[in-house]
């Protein structure tokens with residue numbers, strides 16, 4: 120767990136409030152972009168404290184918007200702050216903040232989903248993976264439609280040690296819809312245990328820090344929000360390629376309420392499915408009558424390791440796609456049905 124950091128290590132000169140910036144630049148939140156702003160600086164300070172000690176750190180904030188969290192990050196006394204914002208309307212307000220902290224802020228008008236993080240920070244900050252995390256942090260309050268695909272992308276980066284993790288075990292403090300945060304941190308047997316739990320927890324220490332009630336945002340979203348902190352693990356709990364783990368985990372959770380063998384069976388083509396499913400479950404030592412959400416991380420590890428061996432023996436296995444097989448079968452069925460219709464005279 121990251122030790123909570125201090126905020127207010129650096130004093131910004133007097134500035135218009137975030138609310139005044141919103142009025143000044145007419146920054147009405149765009150519903151279609153799921154923009155919900157945090158104006159309460161005590162809350163933005165609390166988010167930033169979850170990142171840990173930020174004095175002299177290098178930080179990337181994703182989606183700064185009108186700049187509430189940005190102010191808290193600057194007040195923490197960071198060395199450099201990189202802001203990545205997709206909506207041009209926010210750039211003038213962010214420039215005003217940048218002038219208040221000369222030489223510290225770099226503003227990029229861009230999309231975090233495509234921005235190349237490999238070059239975002241100076242090379243001298245790099246640490247070996249086994250060392251303590253580098254003095255680099257990613258912080259952001261993003262729309263939910265962006266934060267889930269983004270964390271999947273960044274988890275794949277963790278597994279490959281590329282993207283923002285080229286610098287070592289870069290820590291992230293991000294907001295999610297409360298239910299998604301619960302899924303990210305759920306333990307075996309928990310109601311929210313899901314694909315996201317395994318994908319995140321096999322690569323990172325994941326901590327659900329605190330909940331922000333929806334009413335704290337302007338405009339008020341329909342859901343509550345939670346702040347989640349990620350620190351990549353030195354040793355992943357499953358040491359297999361990300362795509363292989365993702366395929367096994369997705370298959371297991373395909374039928375959430377059924378016995379886990381139902382989902383696991385979808386890893387194999389129809390011919391020989393039963394035999395191979397039994398072989399996988401026996402070698403991995405997993406009780407086929409457990410439900411997907413009851414499986415522990417070590418059971419997922421055994422399943423992934425055994426499936427990997429089976430794929431090495433039969434390389435056609437990994438490219439097999441159950442859903443594609445179903446789709447083709449349906450298409451063939453329809454074709455046969457249409458061609459066997461008697462012609463109308």
Ligand code: SAM
Nearest residue numbers: 155156157182183184204205206230231260262
């Ligand atoms: N951080 C601000 C706050 O807490 O008040 C704004 C939060 S608002 C929920 C999300 C912000 O992310 C908006 O400013 C939006 O324009 C920006 N954003 C949305 N998608 C983005 C993307 N793909 N890349 C960068 N910024 C994005």
